[in-house]
Amino acid sequence: MRRPVSRWTVLTVLCLSLLIVALDATVLHVAVPALTEDLRPGDQQLLWIVDAYPLVAASLLILFGTLGDRIGRRRVLLTGYALFGAASALAAFAPDAHVLIGARALLGAGGAMIMPATLSILRQDFPDRRERAMAIGLWSAVAAVGAAVGPVLGGFLVEHFWWGSVFLVNLPLMAVLLPAWPLLPESRSDAEGPWDLPGAAAAALGVLGCVFGIKRLGGGTPPAAGSVWLPLLAGAALLVFFVRRQRRRAHPLIDVRMFGNAAFSAAVGCIVLAMLALVGLELIAVQYLQLVLGLSPLRTGLRLLPLTFAAMAAGLAGSRMLLRLGPRRMVAAGFTLTALAVLGLTAMGQHDRPWLLTTAFVLLGFGLETTLFGAYETMLNETPAHRAGGAAAIGETSYQLGAGMGIALLGSVMNAAYAPHATGISPRDSAAAGRSLGEAYDIAERLGGAPGSALRHAARHSFVQGMHVTLLVSAALLVGGACAALRLPRVMECEAxxxxxxxxxxxxxxxxxxxxxxxxxxxxxxxxxxxxx
Structure with missing residues (x-):
């Protein structure tokens, strides 16, 4: 008979699993210039190198999350380990852009196996809600650590080795995790009937179409209408088909009746709104720090570290806050605190105010993690244990959809508000400068003299104004999230x-x-x- 393993040992393995996925989501960012110089990808190829991972991961979360419920969550997690390790080696030594894109897609598939499996095993192995809340706090703190360490580690590796080394960091972690598989408990749903492969495929293709269309909508240059609305409409139609099919089946992949539970649907909505309001701000913040304040990439990363440390602190304190405040007040307070931080950022202008920026980032990181912690914990608690894989997949898919929608919405607001005008500039140069602040700087450098200086000043001023408008829209979305949190349970109910x-x-x-x-x-x-x- 298998000797029982401590739940906290299991949690350690799950957190290491999550660390791999969190690292890989951000470690590539600093390697893009180096791999571009080496592989010489075209614009579309470079876009796919960056987007293949999140697109594939988002589209396959429901498929692999529900498959784990049927055939065993540990089995799917171990398969994800193997695929992630093989894809990492392939990406590290990719000879051209096409191979790298394929490797990134395989990494996304491996991540889609790992992410919902870690949450569903955690839900199964921690039946006591107080212990589970503490476990989720540690789980989310590890995610914050991975996201913060990724760019720093990637920068060190690119500086001392070559761009492919950023993928090899996964292999030592895999060498630790694969021998640890006997420590993980196996569990699966007791649902009868065959696994709904057509339904799983419809969900995967539907999410892929929606996320792809949303990402195209939020791109820096205006895309062709067909490349946005065709995948969006096709994806939405497939998701409608998926929901209707699940309602008719005796043994559905995902029990859509869970959305009839006000607490569950409100928690999912809060995850979407949190990411919708904030992910686009990350891109704007990086541009502001580097292009407006003139900070180097390393100093930019250091400026963002307080946000990550605050998120880690919120994750570690989350279970105690949830116990004292209850889900409703905790999530609403997190949204409110984040909205105040975003409003505080509107005081930033063309000159550096480090203390204001640091304070706002600390409040933003703490508030965001508080919101996501309360929403994820409530969502899992409102889910039967035998549906944990499907619920985890819903939560992660909502996260990805919210992130994509945030980039599209806030990116569109920023693009609409950013319109630099300077005298002595041709209409062609003025239109090109209106596409991005980076292009405006390039044109200003080419023009030189008084026209170049005027364009540079106008572009900086317009970018800051556009950032303020975007921050106000984000704050309004966060206030809407605080209102949505009022549908969450008022108190935290724990088993006797x-x-x-x-x-x-x-x-x-x-x-x-x-x-x-x-x-x-x-x-x-x-x-x-x-x-x-």
């Missing part, structure tokens, strides 16, 4: 000791019981850290 023991015993079985409600027979409402009557 007797019910927790039953749930713990059930969690150790290979197939969890089909009726998770019987494990919730005794609950106690926790207010301000104390049991209520």
């Amino acid at each position: 000791a007797g019910a927790g023991a039953v749930a713990k015993a059930a969690a150790q079985t290979v197939r969890p019981a089909s009726d998770p409600a019987r494990h919730r027979t005794a609950t106690v409402a926790v207010r301000s850290g104390r049991a209520g009557d």
